[in-house]
Amino acid sequence: MNNLNEFERYPKTGRFLAGRARSQLSEAERSRMEALVAETEVLEHGHRVIARGQTSKHSTMLIEGFMLRTLESENRRHAVSFHVPGDFVDLHCFALQRLDHNIDCVGVAKVGYVPHDAIVQVMRDDPELARLFWFSTLLDAAMHRRWIMKLEQLTAPCRIAHIFAEIWERLEMVGLARTDGFDTPLTQIDLADMCGATAIHVNRAIAELRKTGIADFRRGRVMVSDRERLKEYGDFNPGYLYADAPSVVDIAGPPA
Amino acid sequence: MNNLNEFERYPKTGRFLAGRARSQLSEAERSRMEALVAETEVLEHGHRVIARGQTSKHSTMLIEGFMLRTLESENRRHAVSFHVPGDFVDLHCFALQRLDHNIDCVGVAKVGYVPHDAIVQVMRDDPELARLFWFSTLLDAAMHRRWIMKLEQLTAPCRIAHIFAEIWERLEMVGLARTDGFDTPLTQIDLADMCGATAIHVNRAIAELRKTGIADFRRGRVMVSDRERLKEYGDFNPGYLYADAPSVVDIAGPPA
DNA sequence: CGAAAATTTGACGACTCTCAAGTCGAGTGG
DNA sequence: CCACTCGACTTGAGAGTCGTCAAATTTTCG
Numbered sequence: 354m355n356n357l358n359e360f361e362r363y364p365k366t367g368r369f370l371a372g373r374a375r376s377q378l379s380e381a382e383r384s385r386m387e388a389l390v391a392e393t394e395v396l397e398h399g400h401r402v403i404a405r406g407q408t409s410k411h412s413t414m415l416i417e418g419f420m421l422r423t424l425e426s427e428n429r430r431h432a433v434s435f436h437v438p439g440d441f442v443d444l445h446c447f448a449l450q451r452l453d454h455n456i457d458c459v460g461v462a463k464v465g466y467v468p469h470d471a472i473v474q475v476m477r478d479d480p481e482l483a484r485l486f487w488f489s490t491l492l493d494a495a496m497h498r499r500w501i502m503k504l505e506q507l508t509a510p511c512r513i514a515h516i517f518a519e520i521w522e523r524l525e526m527v528g529l530a531r532t533d534g535f536d537t538p539l540t541q542i543d544l545a546d547m548c549g550a551t552a553i554h555v556n557r558a559i560a561e562l563r564k565t566g567i568a569d570f571r572r573g574r575v576m577v578s579d580r581e582r583l584k585e586y587g588d589f590n591p592g593y594l595y596a597d598a599p600s601v602v603d604i605a606g607p608p609a
Numbered sequence: 610m611n612n613l614n615e616f617e618r619y620p621k622t623g624r625f626l627a628g629r630a631r632s633q634l635s636e637a638e639r640s641r642m643e644a645l646v647a648e649t650e651v652l653e654h655g656h657r658v659i660a661r662g663q664t665s666k667h668s669t670m671l672i673e674g675f676m677l678r679t680l681e682s683e684n685r686r687h688a689v690s691f692h693v694p695g696d697f698v699d700l701h702c703f704a705l706q707r708l709d710h711n712i713d714c715v716g717v718a719k720v721g722y723v724p725h726d727a728i729v730q731v732m733r734d735d736p737e738l739a740r741l742f743w744f745s746t747l748l749d750a751a752m753h754r755r756w757i758m759k760l761e762q763l764t765a766p767c768r769i770a771h772i773f774a775e776i777w778e779r780l781e782m783v784g785l786a787r788t789d790g791f792d793t794p795l796t797q798i799d800l801a802d803m804c805g806a807t808a809i810h811v812n813r814a815i816a817e818l819r820k821t822g823i824a825d826f827r828r829g830r831v832m833v834s835d836r837e838r839l840k841e842y843g844d845f846n847p848g849y850l851y852a853d854a855p856s857v858v859d860i861a862g863p864p865a
Numbered sequence: 866c867g868a869a870a871a872t873t874t875g876a877c878g879a880c881t882c883t884c885a886a887g888t889c890g891a892g893t894g895g
Numbered sequence: 896c897c898a899c900t901c902g903a904c905t906t907g908a909g910a911g912t913c914g915t916c917a918a919a920t921t922t923t924c925g
Contacts, residue, residue, distance in 0.1 A: 424757075429762065433758065453755070454754055477736055483739075488705060491704050497753035501680075501756055501757055505687055542903075551883085556903095557905090797871070
């Protein structure tokens with residue numbers, strides 16, 4: 354899986370489903386996919402790609418950067434999931450028409466837009482590609498489910514470890530991780546929104562991870578010396594990410 | 610919207626997306642949908658419709674009864690969502706191939722099976738119906754998102770109120786609610802699995818709802834005297850259920 | 866009627882929130 | 896180059912929610 358090459362050949366969509374069902378796409382389909390992106394744009398930090406209740410005539414491919422899917426309650430922002438390059442972040446807007454949540458940039462992001470008319474065409478004449486589009490929207494649901502479970506099961510430090518492990522895994526699938534960790538534009542406040550805790554408590558949780566040597570988080574740079582230990586601490590089992598090559602853990606049984 | 614009539618004409622699929630996008634289906638599509646169900650079956654309480662990691666050649670329409678979508682951790686069962694009649698409970702299995710979670714009956718359930726081959730045919734020659742299938746799987750994701758938010762935002766009594774309000778709303782959409790509440794096969798233990806609390810704490814939360822007169826739950830029967838008060842207490846805004854007729858609240862703005 | 870499951874109650878401790886300060890780091894203007 | 900400012904990060908104390916352990920009571924059903 355040479356991500357670099359793939360991303361050179363398909364600079365706008367080369368990371369779409371990389372490490373997952375992308376291997377099922379023929380070269381013709383990859384080209385077609387790349388051609389779907391009508392135009393690209395660079396968005397600034399904090400830009401709201403789509404707001405709750407809004408309809409849209411196109412969907413957005415995240416090419417570079419980081420985004421959060423958010424809901425707002427009276428006094429707080431809740432991040433229900435995050436997105437990395439290669440994610441078709443609001444493809445579900447095509448089927449849902451209006452969205453029940455917002456999608457916000459964290460840091461600068463580069464995106465490409467795919468007109469919904471073009472997706473209709475794909476549904477008409479390439480059921481296989483259409484099925485993969487469908488698949489990609491269901492990955493979000495699987496991540497939501499896992500997160501519901503982790504919210505109920507884990508304390509704050511373990512939740513953070515789980516989030517770190519997931520970001521790392523997903524960045525790795527699209528060729529954007531380091532061997533000793535990864536970089537994100539996330540602040541501790543963003544992490545608080547992601548794990549349903551206050552920023553103060555998240556700060557203490559991060560301090561705990563630092564103290565125990567499980568992970569170090571400073572200004573968006575996550576450093577991990579023992580990846581297995583991080584995974585174990587966060588009870589992270591990647592099966593729900595539907596990667597192509599199941600890890601050893603998964604081969605033993607169904608995805609955990 | 611005469612659910613009764615619809616359910617007489619389409620006894621197996623008449624509740625599919627009732628109150629939501631069902632209105633977009635032509636009579637021909639409703640007939641076709643009904644014909645997709647190859648065979649029906651009655652399942653006993655506790656039956657596992659599909660287990661984590663399993664693949665399947667068909668998907669399951671819930672015709673009568675109640676189901677939970679569950680994940681299991683070391684010592685606990687987590688119910689990440691529930692299903693009422695008319696839900697195509699494991700349609701996403703078609704696009705995902707293997708599932709990341711289980712689907713379990715609560716009480717006796719009647720189901721119908723739709724072969725995946727038949728769904729492939731629908732994708733080929735009825736993109737509109739296919740799009741509604743896609744839509745129906747995304748409703749689950751929207752409910753997951755809302756639940757993540759509520760887990761982070763609400764205390765146990767409020768979570769229970771939210772769950773009650775959602776079950777009531779969804780049963781109503783398929784014509785199965787009473788005017789003063791609804792009936793379910795759920796136990797307090799199931800509710801605990803659904804709201805991420807222990808059965809003991811759920812019991813105290815229910816006692817609280819009973820004491821304040823917001824809701825009374827006894828042996829699966831939920832009685833509510835003031836529905837608006839229940840909704841307010843559980844901070845329930847139904848926009849995320851994508852009902853056809855937005856409530857007054859929703860008209861003012863995007864779905865809450 | 867008896868057994869199993871579901872529900873209820875009480876005491877204590879752990880996790881997390883709120884309120885209140887205080888420190889550190891990057892970018893700006895003098 | 897330095898003072899300033901704003902946001903992000905850090906620390907401490909007290910209160911509330913919820914989990915655990917232990918046990919009693921009620922309901923269901925064979």
